[in-house]
Every structure is written in structure tokens, then in C-alpha cells.
Amino acid sequence: MTGLEGPLALFLLLNLLAALIRAARGPTLADRMLAALLFGNTGVGVLLLLAYAGGTLPLNTALVDVALVLALLAAVTGVAFAKRAWGREEEKHERSD
Amino acid sequence: MSLIFDTLLVATLLWSAWRSLATSDLVHAVVMFIVFGLLMSLAWARLGAPDIALAEAAIGAGLTGALLLDALRVSNQTAQPGSLAKIPALQRMAVLLISTVLAIGLIIAVLYAPLPSIQLPSMVEANMAQSGVTHTVTAVLLNFRGYDTLLEVAVLLLALLGMLAVAPARPVSVSHVPIDPVLATLARLLVPLMILTACYLLWAGDHRPGGAFQAAAVLAAAGVLLHLAGLLQAWIRPGQLLRLGLSAGFVLFLSLAAILLTEGALLRYPPVWAGALILLIEAGLTLSLSLILAGLFLLLSGRRGVP
Amino acid sequence: MNVAIELLSAALLLVGATFYLAGTVGLLRFPDVYARLHTLTKADNLGLGFIILGLAVQADSLMMACKLLLIWPLVLMASATVSYSIARRADEMGIAPISGDGDSA
């Protein structure tokens, strides 16, 4: 415990929020898929910091497991986005924007 | 500091939920729904419910996104942004009215809920010694309220059966899309690690957050990843072996319940056997649930082009 | 806890946070999806690396530290592959990169 974990978790959440808004705005669908990258990264960071931020020393190891699972599976959503999110019609639509 | 964190988290949750509902672009809606899932997982972590955070992370990151995106493709609606805007005003008003009444009702129900007359946490504490496990959530899920879990598994199995019954069996013509080497390598490296982690979660359920549902979600995600990487064919129609696997966990659970019923009570394990029985049931459930969850995706994926 | 370890941990965490900040600023400022992918695969991953390192040095057991450190390569693999998939898809769709001459963009 350095006392920094809580504030940093908040800081990362703020980053996540800013990045999500950016990703949600687009303009292209590819920009929206950036949200998938943020998962594996900032989400894992926030969870790890939360595991330590509890204040008690036997840290919340369960949250480390949650972070581990998220890190392991984050690729699935991202890949699904890239492989499945764009149909053929969508491409035309995208280009005409 | 934690108050600010929680406020921000709740605000972001509401924002993503709203965006997910309000946008007329379905892909955007799916993206926001997945974001909502991740934030929900953080919220469960904050609420001190790591079991649910774990399940939400596994299902949200591994399955929901892939499933919803696939559903979009099957329903072929990605090309019609703004289609939701065509709903007549009268219908919208009706929906708004009903939702408002429901929301007010829920708020009243929460505010005026009667205090529970029995103290469940202390009852669980008092009976932990007989449960056969040391983690309270597992004790509740598989011992004290085992019948709830039995029925939940039945519901999931039914959902899959329903999907099999409703969807017309029109297999996709197998096209030879070249396997992307980068993606395939990721799957080859990660899937063994996912299996290891799933086993770990199953083992952990005995004394800390983890268990069959979480392990199954990780395994199912491994299946989805293999399929997306082009290393695993979509399922067209489950064969005998697969059917056996899909139902094994439920059948095992049900037959144990039937045997225990002859002893006089529904799913009351003899304390000496409780630990071993719970592990047996959980192992069976992990296998079947992972096949069911993966099946939801792989069977849907095998039926692309449904009108 | 040892004061030196605590200081080291705090320093690493702050470095990590700085990279996250840079990543977010980059995400907000960079002109197209490819450039934004750069910030996410580099700045954010490095930020996570430093945060994990900062938490690992104050872990109460060696195994816990190893478990934390295990997460980093997993995220790296996932993020390299996901960014590749997104970039490839964007390229296939014909999203052209915004080009500049290096003076301003």
C-alpha cells in the first residue's frame, strides 16, 4: 500500500472514460473498435489497482484473478469486432461517409 | 476518493447503457453494450462481489460481444442505420410510459422492501462446516441452494435446445478463407493457457471466488477464439457425442439429486461426501456449460444466411 | 513495509499513470485510426507494464508478484493481435491514412 492505488484507479477510470468517448464518437467503425483494445488494457489496470486499493494488506487476490481472466479473454472481443463487425454493405456505407 | 470513483463509475455505466439504447447504429449499440459489461465487472469488484465480477468479465469479454456481433450479421441489419428511428411516435410514447411506470414501481419496491426476518449471512456462517467447501458463494450455489443452480443449468440447456429447434438447419457453405497467421498464432498460444486457467478457476471455487460457471465461460471463450481464428469449424448439427457432452452435467446433477432424494431431502449431501460431490458436479457442469455457451456461438455461426 | 520499496512502487505507479495520460492525449489528438492504434499499443501497454511492476514490487509473496507479472505478456499478445486485426480490417476497407509532411498535422 502506497496510498496511491485508489487515486490512480480513479485516474485510470477517467482515462478510460475519455478514451471511450473518443472511441464511441468514431468517425469510422474502426475507431469504435478501439474500445475493444481499451478493455484489455485500462480495464485490467483498474482491476489490479482496485485489488490493492482495499486498504487491508491481505490484498484482494480475487480481483487479480478477474484481471487475469480479462487479460486472457480481451482478445476475443477485439478479434470478433475485426472479423465480424463489418459486413459488405457496411463497407460501402463507410466509404460514402 | 472511493466516493468519487464510485460516482464516476455509476455515471459511466448509465452513459454507456444510454448510448447502447439510444444509438440507431446497431454496431455502435453492441460496442456500448460490451463497454457496459466491462464497467459492470468493475462495479461488482467495487461492491465486493468478485465472483460476479469474474463471471461478468469472462462472459462479457469472451462471449457476449462475439455472440451479439454474430447475431447482427445473421439478422443482416448492419446496413440500416436509422431503422430504429422509424418507430411511430405513439408506440414510442407507450413504451416510455410503461418503462416509467416500471421504473417507479421498482424504486418504490426497493425503498419500501420489508426487512428480512431471517438473517441469511449468519445462517450460512453457521452451516459452513457441513457444506464441504470453504467458500461461501460455492456453498450457497451448490449445497444450500443447489436446486437453484440445477434449474439454472436446465434453463441454459433449454435455451440451446430452443435455438436448435427454431433455427432452420441451413449450413453455411464452407468457404476457404485463408487462415490469418497472426490470429491463428494468438489462438494457438492462448488456448492452452485458457484451459489451464479454467481448471484453476474450477479448483479455486472450493475456497475462493471461482467455480464452474466462470471456468466454463473461459473454456467457451477459448472455443470462440479458435473459431474466429479459423481453427475450429462451426457446428452445423450436434452429433451424438456432442449431445452427450451438452447434457452430461445436467444429467449428472439431476441423477445425484434423485439418488439423494431417496435419502429423504432434495440435494442434501452427507457432510462427509459433500466436498467430493460438489467437485464432481462442478467438473460435470464445467464441461457441459462450456459446450452449451460455445454452442450458442458455434451453432449460430454455422447458420449464417438465415433469411 | 519497507520505505524504499514503497517509494519505488509509488514511482513506478506514477510513471505508469503518465504513460496512460500520454496514451489518452494521443488518442484524443491523433488524426486517424492508425495513429490512434499506435498510442494504444505502445503508451497504454507500457503504462500497464509500469503499474504491474509497481504493484509487483510490493506484493506480499513472490508467487503473487509472478502472477501479476504474468498478466503483462497476456495483454501484450492480445493487444498486438487486436491492433493488427483492426489495422488490417481498416486497410481492407480502404480507410486511407491521413498523411502529413512532418511539420504539422
Place this chain on the structure above:
Amino acid sequence: MIKIVYTDLRHIRSVLWRSVLFTALWWVLVEGRTDGWGMGGISVILSLAASLYLMPPTKVSFSSLGCAVFFSFFLIQSVKGGFQVAIMALRPRLKLAPVIMDLPITLPPGMARVVLANTLSLLPGTLSVRIHGDQLRLHILNRHLPIMQELRATEAAIAHIWKKTP
């Protein structure tokens, strides 16, 4: 699968290496506890089987020294890359000269090229877009930087990972 595994001594060696690796990973996952070896054994066998099925052992084996060389190269370059992007993002005037380029790969096809693409995505200034044929399409943040030199340096570091077939 079992047949493949036992046809060659080298395969036995790679099975042993992977078992050690998965056992170590299990031990890390359970945080050094010793009461889970029953389940641990089963999970190591399951993940080993999956790994052998998905990635059959090949004749080329890893060199531990080479892995260390690559790892240190990667760490140094990655910190450099982080700083570079951080500075680019934080300076008041964005100074980018992005371009997409196709560059020839000299590494042999297969794993090595995937490692190259992923490494370049994580290293300064470059982002892999696709591998096609013997070409790697890269997005480059600043075309005035010596990309070719960096590519060759990365390829050299990656080539260390594998031992040449004896």
C-alpha cells in the same frame, strides 16, 4: 497425436519443456500453494494436450539465450517506443508524417513472421497492418525515421530466438 510426439527425441524434449512450463504456470496461478496438485496434474495434462494438438513440435527448437537477447531488446525498445509516442502526443504541435509502406521480410515464413509483426506493433513508430506474401505492410508514424534499419534490427533479434536445425 501421440504417434507424432514419440517419433522423435526432439519431440520428447519439447513435451518435457512444455510440461515444465505449464506446471510452473499452474504453480504461479495457485500462488505457490501445495494442496492443489491433483487438479494441477489434470490441468497440466489437458493444457499440454491442447498445446501439442494446436502447435505440434517442430524440428526447430528454441534457444534460451536467444530468447533472453530478444526479450531484453524488446523491453528496451518498448520503453523507447512508449516515450516516443508519449512525447509525440504531449508536445503542443503534433509532428507526424504518417505513411503506409510495404517492406520485404527476410525472416522465414511461419512463427518468426508473426513474432515480427506483433513486435513491430509494440515497438516505436511502427504498426503492422498485414502480412502478405513476403511483404509486411506497416503504418509508420514518422516517415523520416530510419524504418528499414529498425526492421532489420528487429528481424535480427527475432532470428536469435530459434536455434538453427543441427
